[in-house]
Amino acid sequence: xxGIVSYGVYVPSxxxxxxxxxxxxxxxxxxIKSGLMVEKKSVPDLDEDTATMSVEAARxxxxxxxxxxxxxxxxxxxxxxxxxxxKPTATIVGAxxxxxxxxxxxxxxxxxxxxxxxxxxxxxxxxxxxxxxGLAIGADVAQASPGDALEYTxxxxxxxxxxxxxxxxxxxxDFTSFTSDTPDFWRRDLQKYPSHGGRFTGEPAYFxxxxxxxxxxxxxxxxxxxxxxxxxxxxxxxxxPLKAAKSLxxxxxxxxxxxxVTHIGxxxxxxSLIGLAAVLDHALPGQRILMTSFGSGAGSDSFAIxxxxxxxxxxxxxxxxxxxxxxxxxxxxxxxxxxxxxxxIRM
Amino acid sequence: xxxxxxxxxxQAARYNLEGTRCLTCGSFFFPPRAxxxxxxxxxxxxxxxxxxxxxxxxxxxxxQAPRNLNRQIPYTLAxxxxxxxxxxxxxxxxxxxxxxxxxxxxxxxxxLGEEGERGIIYYGTKFVPILxx
Ligand SMILES: [Zn+2]
Numbered sequence: 098x099x100g101i102v103s104y105g106v107y108v109p110s111x112x113x114x115x116x117x118x119x120x121x122x123x124x125x126x127x128x129i130k131s132g133l134m135v136e137k138k139s140v141p142d143l144d145e146d147t148a149t150m151s152v153e154a155a156r157x158x159x160x161x162x163x164x165x166x167x168x169x170x171x172x173x174x175x176x177x178x179x180x181x182x183x184k185p186t187a188t189i190v191g192a193x194x195x196x197x198x199x200x201x202x203x204x205x206x207x208x209x210x211x212x213x214x215x216x217x218x219x220x221x222x223x224x225x226x227x228x229x230x231g232l233a234i235g236a237d238v239a240q241a242s243p244g245d246a247l248e249y250t251x252x253x254x255x256x257x258x259x260x261x262x263x264x265x266x267x268x269x270x271d272f273t274s275f276t277s278d279t280p281d282f283w284r285r286d287l288q289k290y291p292s293h294g295g296r297f298t299g300e301p302a303y304f305x306x307x308x309x310x311x312x313x314x315x316x317x318x319x320x321x322x323x324x325x326x327x328x329x330x331x332x333x334x335x336x337x338p339l340k341a342a343k344s345l346x347x348x349x350x351x352x353x354x355x356x357x358v359t360h361i362g363x364x365x366x367x368x369s370l371i372g373l374a375a376v377l378d379h380a381l382p383g384q385r386i387l388m389t390s391f392g393s394g395a396g397s398d399s400f401a402i403x404x405x406x407x408x409x410x411x412x413x414x415x416x417x418x419x420x421x422x423x424x425x426x427x428x429x430x431x432x433x434x435x436x437x438x439x440x441x442i443r444m
Numbered sequence: 445x446x447x448x449x450x451x452x453x454x455q456a457a458r459y460n461l462e463g464t465r466c467l468t469c470g471s472f473f474f475p476p477r478a479x480x481x482x483x484x485x486x487x488x489x490x491x492x493x494x495x496x497x498x499x500x501x502x503x504x505x506x507x508q509a510p511r512n513l514n515r516q517i518p519y520t521l522a523x524x525x526x527x528x529x530x531x532x533x534x535x536x537x538x539x540x541x542x543x544x545x546x547x548x549x550x551x552x553x554x555x556l557g558e559e560g561e562r563g564i565i566y567y568g569t570k571f572v573p574i575l576x577x
Contacts, residue, residue: 142537142554143516144516144537144554144555144556144570145554145555146555146565148555148565148567149552149553149554149555149567152553152567153552153553156553180565181565189567192455192456192459192460193459193460193553193567195460195493426575
């Protein structure tokens with residue numbers, strides 16, 4: 098069956114504490130920290146962007162499963178922070194992982210769910226036997242206007258998944274999607290920072306799409322919340338996924354292993370995919386994972402995943418860091434350093 | 445746009461440390477050489493992708509830099525001896541106090557620069573310390 102053959106993640110080593118952002122704008126740090134359930138967020142280095150982070154995650158995925166990059170027939174990079182408006186990130190990734198030139202490629206954009214859309218596309222091509230492996234990446238350097246509420250959570254990170262139908266470490270049993278025209282969050286062309294509909298981002302956007310896609314998946318597969326060992330939802334903050342899980346009938350224990358937003362912030366297109374990686378880092382053969390992404394605009398993709406016996410073959414630490422390794426080797430920057438790292442100051 | 449074309453030709457070397465080796469005498473070359481200086485016409489040159497691990501031989505911290513690098517100062521440049529034996533000059537991403545002779549490093553993919561806001565972005569290889577686990 099078609100599924101995940103390998104995976105890799107990357108999170109920059111810099112962090113800024115939520116209190117440093119709150120103090121900059123005269124807000125109460127404790128109120129914000131407990132409101133968002135986020136303590137710190139990842140900040141890219143000056144020479145890191147969506148392309149470099151995509152390459153690092155993809156190289157880890159390739160190394161872990163000893164994949165010959167020449168067999169990768171499709172590369173799709175989902176992001177809302179592609180370095181070029183015109184010039185696909187996927188081409189840079191292909192060259193930097195040593196792929197052949199015989200692969201199809203495109204950049205995907207669907208706010209925070211472009212990476213899961215890339216996975217779905219790869220599943221289709223693999224299932225039809227058009228390609229041996231597909232490489233799907235979700236990566237973002239999330240931008241937020243200085244002083245905007247999003248600034249507390251907008252992080253940076255990437256996750257790469259190699260999709261195939263031999264030696265899969267996790268089978269993708271089925272997936273569903275739920276999509277609507279909802280103006281909860283957007284960025285017009287040539288604008289540096291996104292805009293959003295404030296409170297409008299909760300109920301009609303995040304919750305409606307996550308819950309609908311997940312319910313559709315359970316109806317389609319006949320699975321119940323108790324059939325899953327883990328649940329991963331898109332993580333714009335710590336509160337939203339907990340609330341979504343509760344209303345769907347999942348408990349905090351199912352959610353906890355994949356909840357990483359507290360330590361790295363919202364990595365947008367990488368968010369649910371890094372959460373899934375954190376689960377795969379420790380999951381046992383036979384265990385079931387539910388993952389539902391969310392992208393503003395809006396849509397959700399929901400996946401039922403079953404871990405196979407092959408999982409152990411890709412978890413050699415020498416071949417690639419685990420998600421937890423990115424949570425400990427960190428360096429803090431203050432607000433001034435953060436602004437410099439994200440080019441908020443024009444020079 | 446002369447430099448765009450030059451960079452593109454050197455892309456494999458910059459992205460993936462693709463050099464060459466001489467099968468006759470076993471020498472490695474980076475940047476790639478088409479002729480082995482030792483074996484000359486007897487040399488058999490083949491492409492070779494370096495593993496990307498090595499150690500710092502010597503280093504310097506740069507406090508003043510050309511305009512397009514201004515945001516990154518101070519940064520550290522080092523001569524790195526790759527494990528295959530050949531040496532190259534590269535930036536090492538770490539605190540200036542952290543670097544030392546003999547430090548083990550590995551290759552990572554980073555932005556090297558860009559031709560202004562409208563121009564091409566140059567990507568390639570830099571090095572980071574290998575952290576002991
Ligand atoms: Zn020779």
